[in-house]
């Protein structure tokens with residue numbers, strides 16, 4: 001439902017042209033059942049009904065006039081006054097894409113964790129007869145690791161650096177988690193009560209939850225390093241195996257000109273635009289025939305309240321969930337260190353047993369906060385601190401605070417908040433702070449939709465005459481499968497699979513559309529307004 005609502009406007013535009021006098025047609029009351037509700041907050045469920053009706057009727061006013069009831073507690077649905085043809089149109093819109101049923105999505109990445117609940121194949125029909133791929137077995141991956149959901153796997157070690165293969169599964173099994181995350185974002189079956197330690201709790205599912213997956217492992221090791229030659233071999237095999245869409249959340253290799261042959265055979269190819277923003281001319285994977293995807297934030301955030309000893313309450317962002325290991329009702333001593341990535345400076349800050357504010361007033365937001373955060377977390381942990389408040393909030397570094405979970409809260413704040421905390425520390429004899437677990441908040445219109453700072457920007461240095469990236473999709477704090485759990489990841493790698501899923505849905509409605517038609521449909525109908533319901537699959 002989520003994705004299709006983004007596309008209804010195209011069909012309805014056509015519909016409006018065919019119906020010269022829609023106002024004269026008589027309306028009747030129709031009940032539209034949309035199944036399980038996707039949000040606990042009734043106002044969000046109601047808003048989703050308005051979105052569907054607005055797409056159908058052309059304006060929010062018309063939608064509000066037509067709706068009679070919104071069903072929002074037990075299930076999602078509504079009753080509305082519609083003409084017979086509007087009801088038919090709505091019904092076919094809701095059914096035609098069939099959640100991407102039988103579309104085969106090829107994913108070139110770090111492999112897959114086949115036991116994840118997201119790849120449960122219960123209720124699936126036989127593998128489509130046109131599928132020519134295979135289930136290549138290997139370490140901890142036998143023929144029964146494939147099923148009617150993961151219909152094929154292959155793996156490629158040729159040309160991959162030897163140290164990236166160290167400690168790896170010599171098979172399509174995913175060690176690092178990146179490939180599993182991406183695959184479940186595209187086609188994960190619905191899984192109830194997924195969360196990261198209770199955060200972002202709900203039904204996790206891919207954008208095309210009934211699509212089939214063909215997995216090509218060309219990226220290896222804990223740092224997910226890919227081989228250019230291996231990727232090209234994967235693309236070559238996938239083209240021949242019969243995939244309908246190719247999704248590549250990786251990049252920067254010259255070999256990608258090879259994707260032209262896949263596109264020439266009718267297979268849309270989707271790439272992440274990479275994460276070297278916000279500087280201009282950083283976008284990669286810009287050959288004109290592929291779809292290059294940028295990352296946006298979504299309207300979901302994880303505010304974390306810090307209460308100072310003077311009762312001032314300030315808010316940062318973290319993925320710190322309610323955790324028995326840390327007593328969150330306790331105030332702890334607060335200390336300030338200017339550079340936590342410098343062990344010498346941190347050592348003089350009395351970090352042990354305390355909460356450390358890491359804040360260098362001269363820092364700028366473009367000073368690669370991510371790299372410094374990584375070493376700050378390690379250093380502060382090693383010294384036995386009980387918490388970290390790090391100045392330099394930027395959407396790509398939030399996931400790094402996940403490594404604090406179970407040990408201490410790690411909170412990101414912007415420079416203004418950091419400044420206020422530093423002022424408090426300087427002006428108090430015994431500064432203390434209490435950090436509460438993060439909350440999941442949906443409907444944050446300040447954050448969404450905004451291009452994430454890390455998302456690489458155009459124009460393309462290689463092909464300056466071609467407008468790139470082509471489209472943006474959610475790529476910040478995306479919850480999806482990693483091994484047998486669900487974890488947050490951020491990056492254009494997480495945005496790319498959202499677009500691949502939309503293509504799977506489009507292909508099930510329009511199997512005859514060329515890659516150029518699909519690309520055109522996507523980039524001309526992407527909504528620039530607040531896309532509350534078109535984006536949040538997980």
Ligand SMILES: *[C@@H]1O[C@H](CO)[C@@H](O)[C@H](O)[C@H]1NC(C)=O
Pocket residue numbers: 140141142143144145
């Ligand atoms: C395949 O692997 C699974 C788990 O990894 C195991 O339970 C099963 O016995 C294996 N099947 C064969 C035929 O080896």
Ligand SMILES: *[C@@H]1O[C@H](CO)[C@@H](O)[C@H](O)[C@H]1NC(C)=O
Pocket residue numbers: 193195197198
């Ligand atoms: C949902 O998940 C949470 C956290 O993982 C767990 O504590 C809870 O028991 C689960 N609830 C259900 C109904 O499975």
Ligand SMILES: *[C@@H]1O[C@H](CO)[C@@H](O)[C@H](O)[C@H]1NC(C)=O
Pocket residue numbers: 327328329330331
């Ligand atoms: C948590 O800290 C509060 C305040 O210091 C204290 O009263 C409480 O006993 C602590 N709880 C646990 C489980 O340690």
Ligand SMILES: *[C@@H]1O[C@H](CO)[C@@H](O)[C@H](O)[C@H]1NC(C)=O
Pocket residue numbers: 342343344345
């Ligand atoms: C760390 O801080 C100390 C003390 O301020 C300074 O002398 C040293 O050069 C710094 N080290 C690095 C690597 O920046």
Ligand SMILES: *[C@@H]1O[C@H](CO)[C@@H](O)[C@H](O)[C@H]1NC(C)=O
Pocket residue numbers: 333350352353354
């Ligand atoms: C260092 O922190 C500990 C633990 O909070 C505290 O007991 C001690 O007084 C602090 N030392 C100084 C010199 O501030």
